[in-house]
Amino acid sequence: MSRFLNEPALQYTQQTQTAVLLLNLGTPDAPTAQAVKPYLKEFLSDQRVVELPTLLWQPILRGLVLTLRPKKSAHGYQKIWFDQGSPLAVYTERQTQALAAALPNIIVRHAMTYGNPSVADVLEDLKNQGVGKLLVIPLYPQYAASSTGAAVDKVLAQLLQQRNQMSLRTVSRFYDDSGYIDAMAQHIQAYWSQNGRGEKLMLSFHGIPQKNHDDGDPYPDECRHTARLLAQRLGLSEDDYVVSFQSQFGKAKWIAPSTQTLFKQLPKQGITKLDVFCPGFTADCLETMEEIALAGREEFHEAGGKQYHYIPCLNDNPAWIAALTDLAKRNLQGWE
Structure with a gap:
């Protein structure tokens, strides 16, 4: 079996589309302990997040942490959950739609480092749409290895499996933008x-x-x-x-x-x-x-x-969408 993913049924000359991928942390699919547990397991198993030896950390995670924390976290999610879903998912989707409207000639998608939509699924979909140039913007203004680093890791892990790799640009931080x-x-x-x-x-x-x-x-x-x-x-x-x-x-x-x-x-x-x-x-x-x-x-x-x-976060504030659009355009120069 090949170590590489199958390429879509496209000629290499057709893989010329450009895409922007917004990345955020992630969220469980529902405000329940059953939904929170696999999300927390994926999140807290990332060595970017918990820098402890696997043999030391995994027994603690699978024992005490995943026994007690899902119920507590689910209770917190229940207090803030929107009718449309998790606030983080709702606002990230709105940011994606607003950026897509501002960049009509660019494919704009979002993915979550942990949970859904996954980086693997979104990149596969972008491949099938003929995307050959990808700008990744983790939605973390300040760089941390446990946030931006972990998000970019997910993208790079997928590129390692691509036979015909996309061209890649990343925005590692915009804390002073x-x-x-x-x-x-x-x-x-x-x-x-x-x-x-x-x-x-x-x-x-x-x-x-x-x-x-x-x-x-x-x-x-x-x-x-x-x-x-x-x-x-x-x-x-x-x-x-x-x-x-x-x-x-x-x-x-x-x-x-x-x-x-x-x-x-x-x-x-x-x-x-x-x-x-x-x-x-x-x-x-x-x-x-x-x-x-x-x-x-x-x-x-x-x-x-x-x-x-x-004071609520920027969310889909028009001034923030304008700033995000400008950030994307600057980093897309030569690709548009």
């Missing part, structure tokens, strides 16, 4: 004009283990750079905002300060009116809607906070 920064600033200012402004703006990013950063992962540096650019665009002083990192998992030391720790500390420091925005997430998901918008509100109020505003 002016369109992205401007879209966030406009979005936050619009929210403030309608809902008022708190005493401090918290910019909460997903966290990574401290060891990953010590070993050369640039992620927290890029997060802080994004925060500085956004603060400058909003006209904020250093006292007006705080950068934090959420979603810690396991017992290892993670980059600080912790979002959850600050929820408890800020009211004691006299900050009782807090606005929270998550610049590292381009679409709302479990980590923003449940962990920050719902649980974060409870933690802040329990600590003495009086007013808590969660």
Whole structure:
């Protein structure tokens, strides 16, 4: 049996289409423990995500983690699930459709690093449509090996199996992209004009283990750079905002300060009116809607906070779609 996938019934001269592939993390197909378990198994089995020896980690994962966590995660998903499905899936689909409308001569699709639609299935479909040039944009503004790296790995793994490989371009990061920064600033200012402004703006990013950063992962540096650019665009002083990192998992030391720790500390420091925005997430998901918008509100109020505003992610905001379109066009130059 050949190690390579069968090529579609197309002449090589017909494989001339250009495509943009948007990549996001992924989501279970339903807000149930039965659906969450295989999703978590795939996600937490990726050595980009958990950098422990397989023989050490897999027994823990298959035993304790996959016994307890699916039910807990499913409960969180149930709180935020839309009628149309998972918020992350819904918003990523909307971003894809909007980008496709802005790039009428380019095939635009999306895939998930884990879950559906899978990278393997989408690339097979693109092959069958005659795509020979592929621009991959992971929807993570700041590069981390566990997010962008894992997403690109999935694409490269499929190219390793292609006999006639597609030409490939990737966007590894866009943390300092002016369109992205401007879209966030406009979005936050619009929210403030309608809902008022708190005493401090918290910019909460997903966290990574401290060891990953010590070993050369640039992620927290890029997060802080994004925060500085956004603060400058909003006209904020250093006292007006705080950068934090959420979603810690396991017992290892993670980059600080912790979002959850600050929820408890800020009211004691006299900050009782807090606005929270998550610049590292381009679409709302479990980590923003449940962990920050719902649980974060409870933690802040329990600590003495009086007013808590969660500012939604960019999602399908027109300014963000325009920035994403510009990002794609710049990286498609010579292919269009």
